[in-house]
Amino acid sequence: MSPQPNKRPGRTIRSVQIAFNIIDLLQEEAGIGVTRIADELGHSKSTVHSHLRTLEERRVIVREGDGYRLGLRFLDVASHVRDQIGNFDIVQKEVDSLAEETGEIVQFGVEEYGMVSYLHKAQGEHAVETLSRVGTQQPMYSTSLGKTILAYLPPERIEEIAAAMEYEPKTANTITGPEELFEELETIREQGYGIDDEENINGLRCVSAPVKNDETILGAISITGPSSRFTEDRLHGELADYVRSAANVIELNTKFS
Amino acid sequence: MSPQPNKRPGRTIRSVQIAFNIIDLLQEEAGIGVTRIADELGHSKSTVHSHLRTLEERRVIVREGDGYRLGLRFLDVASHVRDQIGNFDIVQKEVDSLAEETGEIVQFGVEEYGMVSYLHKAQGEHAVETLSRVGTQQPMYSTSLGKTILAYLPPERIEEIAAAMEYEPKTANTITGPEELFEELETIREQGYGIDDEENINGLRCVSAPVKNDETILGAISITGPSSRFTEDRLHGELADYVRSAANVIELNTKFS
DNA sequence: AGACTCGTTCCCCAGGCGGGAACAAATATA
DNA sequence: TATATTTGTTCCCGCCTGGGGAACGAGTCT
The missing domain is CATH 1.10.10.10 (Winged helix-like DNA-binding domain superfamily/Winged helix DNA-binding domain)
Known part of the structure; x- marks a missing residue:
């Protein structure tokens, strides 16, 4: 699969x-x-x-x-897992408030097994329904969360993950090979945020910002919406600002723990 | 254990x-x-x-x-479990709003393995921290949720569960034997709600109302608070009304599913 | 009443699995 | 840098566990 x-x-x-x-x-x-x-x-x-x-x-x-x-025991297990991840409450709070503020879908993801796992998700007013679900996995190359996290992983881990990747074109814009991916990662590192321009699902765009603790990446926070509302200008402008500042808040609160 | x-x-x-x-x-x-x-x-x-x-x-x-x-896979499992329980969103909404409205701890529990499992929990403004946690289990004889659910289970199931019970006195008020328990269940059925008067934890009182679908009990909803705020009058008065009406709302919304 | 399907129990025997020990790698200690 | 200690890993052996088949009992539907 x-x-x-x-x-x-x-x-x-x-x-x-x-x-x-x-x-x-x-x-x-x-x-x-x-x-x-x-x-x-x-x-x-x-x-x-x-x-x-x-x-x-x-x-x-x-x-x-x-x-x-x-x-129902699984509910208990799940809450333990969230605790173990650390700083879950901070992440949750920030994701929820950003969703509230913007009315869009906001997600937080971390890397697991070379894929992105969604740790928390919140949807604001005019939320587009997406298939993603907390705890599920998505490939890293086709999502802004994935690419953004990948960009800030240690080089050897990037290699390791990239080596095992199978590029399955999910839409016309999906990244299809390593060279394209590495180029994208470089761009992300330069601009400090990652974009998904209908690369995972047609009609949906996202922006993600990395959340780091010192130099190690903890995960990334993203905002998702329909291409109609998420124009290129807004993506690189206010929307990128939103996620970057949210990421910043999380970083500040998580720093000393 | x-x-x-x-x-x-x-x-x-x-x-x-x-x-x-x-x-x-x-x-x-x-x-x-x-x-x-x-x-x-x-x-x-x-x-x-x-x-x-x-x-x-x-x-x-x-x-x-x-x-x-x-x-993180467990997070996914947990959300599937919630879906499988059925009507989780309705329960969640009602529990959250009651917690918001009253500022206290509100919980919803169901029976599993002869114990109460917490399906959802919300805490309002001045929430007392309790140890209970979503997905964890508590005995049925020492909690208002447990006693209330038990009261409305089919007689043979009550017998079965009661037979396997080991009455461990958690406080001075804990029910200590079957005759006392059956009497309590009868009272609950008569008044339509169940009380926990510091029977599980010293200093805490609760009221619970059953949530039924036709004649089968789905679970119960409870409100918990410190004995100082939860006087006997309030317990049997407005607080009981709160949980009963919340239970009612859930019943109405869940009826046709 | 018969034909179905369901869950449960029994028994057998092959090979899976737990354990011990040897090995390798990483960290600590001097 | 060499030695000692602790970590994770691998190998192999032999017991016994766990998977399968089949028989049984209880419902359920024609």
């Missing part, structure tokens, strides 16, 4: 794989039972049964009606 | 147990490595290593510095 950058081999444990296949399945479709899961995954019912028992005992999944769904 | 009501035996898979022990550990303490985890869980380093590889491949955990933390 998506490129797998850090593919290190090593031994991997089958039962755990199966368990997570079940979890993945239940994430997509709740309320299914043993038989259905067994069919879907190509395992015997008895195998799936044992797994469901284990997951149930662990309170990872819950019986509901006839079928299972993921347990 | 906590009572395990639905303890069905059945076969359980060891590797999966280990995997989740690791996840649990990383949830509590991020940034630890192979050796530390192996020590903590009493497994060999090689075993833990294989597991970490598996979890890393699955993007459940992420290398960070020297050590691992849980991945």
Whole structure:
């Protein structure tokens, strides 16, 4: 489905794989039972049964009606994860207020596995609905968040990620190769912000600004909107200013922690 | 640690147990490595290593510095879970607005594994900090949410849950046995709301109202505050009215879905 | 009442997995 | 710089676990 950058081999444990296949399945479709899961995954019912028992005992999944769904425990896990990321509340506050102020979609992303993961998202008044969702992943080369984060990663990490990239053209404007990408990264470093000009989704443009702590990049904050409202002038002008100052606020608040 | 009501035996898979022990550990303490985890869980380093590889491949955990933390993927899982619960947005909206209006802590809980799980929580202006956290579990006998939900569950389920209960006195007022509990449930059904009079935490009182869909209980909404502000009169008066009307709004909006 | 589908249980046996130990790499100590 | 210590990684072995097949029991639908 998506490129797998850090593919290190090593031994991997089958039962755990199966368990997570079940979890993945239940994430997509709740309320299914043993038989259905067994069919879907190509395992015997008895195998799936044992797994469901284990997951149930662990309170990872819950019986509901006839079928299972993921347990609320995940909400707890998620909030722990947010805490672990550090400074989440600061990021949240700033993202929310920028969304409120501009009425557009504002997102904060960090790098994980050579992709951008959305840590927080807020939509203002006239929000365009986008498919992105907190916790999901997007390629780095086709999003302003991704390119901006990439631009400020240590050179060897950039190489590593770029080497594992598979450039899939999502629109006519998508970056299609390394040379184009490196050039873009250079531009971003020069101007201090990154642009996505309908490179990921047709009709949508974004600007992102990096959030750094000293010299290490923590993530990036972006603002997204329809090309009609997001003209080239505004992108490089006030919108870029918005994200840069928001990034700045986060940096200042996060500096001494 | 906590009572395990639905303890069905059945076969359980060891590797999966280990995997989740690791996840649990990383949830509590991020940034630890192979050796530390192996020590903590009493497994060999090689075993833990294989597991970490598996979890890393699955993007459940992420290398960070020297050590691992849980991945942002959990944020995505959590949002799926919320969607699966159904009507989360309605609940959220109502809880938020009640918290805003009253300035206190408002929570929504559902039953899971014979305990109350918090689905959403909002705190208003003068919020007392409580330990409860979205996704965490509390016993049903010592919380107003728990007792209120319990009161409206089908009789056989009440029996089942009550049978597995271990009454641990959390304060001087905690319910300590089944007869007391059943009496309380009866009172709740009569008056249409449930009270927690410093039964779970000293100095804190709550009122909860049930949220039902037809005759099945979906959960309950509660408001929590310090006993100083939450006098007996207010609890049974305006505060009870608040939660009941909020519950009503949720019921109305959720009815046709 | 019969034919279906569902979840559960039992048993078997192959190979997966946990463990120990050796290895490698990085950091600390002197 | 050499030595000692701690880290993560790899290898291999052998037990036993976990996956599969099939039988069973309980609902559910014709």
